[in-house]
Amino acid sequence: MTTLIFGHQNPDTDAVTSAMSWAEFQRQSGNTDVEAVALGSLNDETKFALDFFKQAAPRVIDAANGADVMLVDHNEAQQSVADRADSTILTVVDHHRFANFETAAPLFIRAEPVGSTNSIIYEMFQEKGFTISAQLAGLMLSGIVSDTLLLKSPTTTDLERKILPELAKIAGIDLEDYGLKMLKAGTNLAAKSDLDITQGDAKSFDMGGKTVRIGQVNVVDLEEIYARQADIEANLKAEAEKNGYDLFLLVATDILNSNSTGLAFGEGKDKLEAAFNAKFDANGRLALPGVVSRKKQVVPPLQAAFEA
């Protein structure tokens, strides 16, 4: 049975393209019976990248049906394929914390605290002397641009600053020009339903026994979010009640100015205020100046507040 390679649910550009680059790494390693797939439909940013580099979108699956699997860009069970317990995990390449991860047998893992999963895979291509086509370089670059907001996010490391120009050269593109176009393609709020906005990039976290759901949406102007705030908040409430989230936080991120605003529904809004040492204003908005990274700037302080 073909080995399936995939990133996390609600796939973002790094999740989708790192599955594709890891599939190519496997092929060049001699494992040809692999397929990059996605655990959910692609967002507009990812579609822009695939269109630009003329690559077909990976097939979307909701179960592995016992196939062997290779995980990229995630390791936690609740972010993975629903029937993962029935599969053998052969490899993991990831740049997130490890939790809710257990295997019966030894496996291959490569994890590094860097800006994107594609950064790690690029290192491995170099270590092995494998070749990277212009198209694949473009996809890997897109994943890195997405995760680091074009090197502006505090999740950016020296590795991304070094390799992003190298990938741009292989891809034959202007990094700044392409990167900004790709990020903007993901911010077309008019094309997004309220549900797309709240759940499109959301992940669940266990914090002190509570289920905390955190979504993030990139915009070029926070006013676009404020104009739809009532509908978005109604959706946060509906989704939290339907899915049993104790808290549902949406982080709307202004990618041009590197600031965010939080909207939230559920218990623990006091934890949010404690975590960020700020108050929800009269409009129910929590200003998060300088915050652009969920992983680095939202999850750790919120986890600490819930577990205090």
Added chain:
Amino acid sequence: MTTLIFGHQNPDTDAVTSAMSWAEFQRQSGNTDVEAVALGSLNDETKFALDFFKQAAPRVIDAANGADVMLVDHNEAQQSVADRADSTILTVVDHHRFANFETAAPLFIRAEPVGSTNSIIYEMFQEKGFTISAQLAGLMLSGIVSDTLLLKSPTTTDLERKILPELAKIAGIDLEDYGLKMLKAGTNLAAKSDLDITQGDAKSFDMGGKTVRIGQVNVVDLEEIYARQADIEANLKAEAEKNGYDLFLLVATDILNSNSTGLAFGEGKDKLEAAFNAKFDANGRLALPGVVSRKKQVVPPLQAAFEA
């Protein structure tokens, strides 16, 4: 505070020497404030290796006291330092399954399903072009010889078959001659108490909700074990009752003929018989022909039997 590097409790030769080789890797990477330590006293095999290559034994610790830590040759909490929850795990290099492992932040992990942790570290020295002294090569070789029983264990992979001769050349020794001497040094039963035999290399596993303790002792003649069987079985019983093990299995391995015999105390002896499709004989011995690897040949079938 100095970063502490250590392998699992009841350290074997790969656990001790991979901590030392990872410390050297860190130093050559520019992280000089690191110390290789051990979570328990060294066994006779490890002492032989350190003496042979004129290296001082690492300090033994029973707590990290909040220091940052780097794990080698293990990842599961119950096999690690008791106060690990108070430390930040910076790196893991391991060749075991992953379980009972969780971090708050992204970290560096390099895991591969190969024969020893030193095999992975050797690969990384080569990738970085770092230098390996004759003494360090001897220690790394000792860890690999120990874990693979001089390439005879089914845990051996092509990687060990490739690199062990390379390390022997750097160390300036005859691999077969040194390897057999080192393995035999670890089999001096006359110097071991009953407790050394049962617990010296034992690890705990959670199997279907039961705490299963599995020890392993290498011998050159199984008759040495049989001559002390009554005392060893009394010790298995005493240790199981004292520490709350549901089952305590001792695997005595004949390293010259690559066979083992199991002795056990506790509930689930029927699970053992089911796992190995064999019966305890009238002397309470479970013949395990061809079995030399706890990780590859004992844990997986036993886990399956407990979870059936």
